[in-house]
Amino acid sequence: MKHRSMFIVGAAVGYVFGTRAGRERYEQIMRTSRRLAENPTVQETAGVLRAKGEEIAGAAKVKGGELADKAGHAVNQKLHKDSEYEDPRREPVS
Incomplete structure (x- = not known):
């Protein structure tokens, strides 16, 4: 104890x-x-890094959208390879 x-x-x-x-x-x-x-130097650096991050995020968003479109188009071509598939994004053939 x-x-x-x-x-x-x-x-x-x-x-x-x-x-x-x-x-x-x-x-x-x-x-x-x-x-x-x-500290003003720290605040300035943080602002620069924030702007650069937004720029990179915007570029990634655009690139991601482009890649998604390409992938979707490739999948549609594979699925409809033997059929009469028309891409809805293209102008109709007259």
Whole structure:
């Protein structure tokens, strides 16, 4: 029983000291991160990266659409190889 109570007391003391040190360290990290986020150079770099990401996403969207159209056309050609299939995107033959 003596060992158990010593363990509980030790755990309680460790918890108290750990939470105090942990909170202080947390506050220090938060102050540093706020200063970093408010830095004009960091904000400018974030803006450039955001714009570049939007540009890349737009290009990927266009390319993906083109590839989807090509794939759909290829599938339709394979499915209707022997039939009289007309692509609805093409002008009708008169």
